[in-house]
Amino acid sequence: MRSRNFKIRIFLGIAIVAFAYLRKCSQQEENPYTGRTQTITLSPEQEIAIGLQSAPQMAQQHGGLHPNNNYQAFVDQVGNKLVNNSVAQQTPYKYDFHLLADDKTINAFALPGGQVFITYALFSKLENEDQLAGVLGHEIGHVLGKHSNERISEANFWKTVTMGASVGADMGEFVNGIGQTTLLSNGRDDELESDDLGVKFMIKAGYNPEEMIGVMEILKQAAGPNRVPEFQSTHPDPENRIEKIQKSIEKYKNQ
Numbered sequence: 001m002r003s004r005n006f007k008i009r010i011f012l013g014i015a016i017v018a019f020a021y022l023r024k025c026s027q028q029e030e031n032p033y034t035g036r037t038q039t040i041t042l043s044p045e046q047e048i049a050i051g052l053q054s055a056p057q058m059a060q061q062h063g064g065l066h067p068n069n070n071y072q073a074f075v076d077q078v079g080n081k082l083v084n085n086s087v088a089q090q091t092p093y094k095y096d097f098h099l100l101a102d103d104k105t106i107n108a109f110a111l112p113g114g115q116v117f118i119t120y121a122l123f124s125k126l127e128n129e130d131q132l133a134g135v136l137g138h139e140i141g142h143v144l145g146k147h148s149n150e151r152i153s154e155a156n157f158w159k160t161v162t163m164g165a166s167v168g169a170d171m172g173e174f175v176n177g178i179g180q181t182t183l184l185s186n187g188r189d190d191e192l193e194s195d196d197l198g199v200k201f202m203i204k205a206g207y208n209p210e211e212m213i214g215v216m217e218i219l220k221q222a223a224g225p226n227r228v229p230e231f232q233s234t235h236p237d238p239e240n241r242i243e244k245i246q247k248s249i250e251k252y253k254n255q
Helices: 002-026 044-061 069-084 129-144 147-169 172-204 211-223 238-252
Strands: 028-030 037-039 096-100 108-111 115-119
Touching: 037 147, 044 096, 044 108, 044 115, 044 147, 069 096, 069 129, 069 172, 108 129, 115 129, 129 172, 129 211, 147 172, 172 211, 172 238, 211 238
Parallel strands: 096 115
Antiparallel strands: 028 037, 108 115
16 A cells, blocks of 8 residues: 555656646747746736835835935936836836945845846945946846746746655655755856846947946955855856956947
């Protein structure tokens, strides 16, 4: 009886994993803005809705919006210039740029659908408008790259695979570990893709893309000598990003 139950569990586990794989294959599509094939489950409308719903909470976690209207207007001006001079203008996404009051955390990030944030801690360290354009262009790249959409879709795939492994052979924890590793490595690729797109957007909008290298120097200095090794982080090391950015500048500057 135990042998029969084990065989049934194995069969069910394999069936669940096979279902997850077939569903993932059916969700593959080419990103119209990057040309890369991705697993995508959310429509642009759903991405926009998620971003708008999450934006207030994200702002609250960083002390709310910065009270200086002139600073905010400057962020809006640069962000909109990047959008209006790039393929971003032709997308269904609704871009909003937010300067957060957080003066301790050096960070910038984007939610699905076009909600872009930069903390005052990072904003205050930038040396010129071009560097701000580099930061915002990178974040616009995350939106166009559908990176959050892809992460959500991949996470759902691994959730189903983990369930199948748990049913089949009590290997759910092991398989889930593989899934997390995969998501982390893809996250680093997302950053490099966004750097590449950011360079392209800067050039299209008339900004100096070399200043994105200055942003990387700021991030490197902020991390200090004890920064986390690249393989333990979802972000590539700034030194490696600089090398890739230089290649992107060469690629786009004569187009």
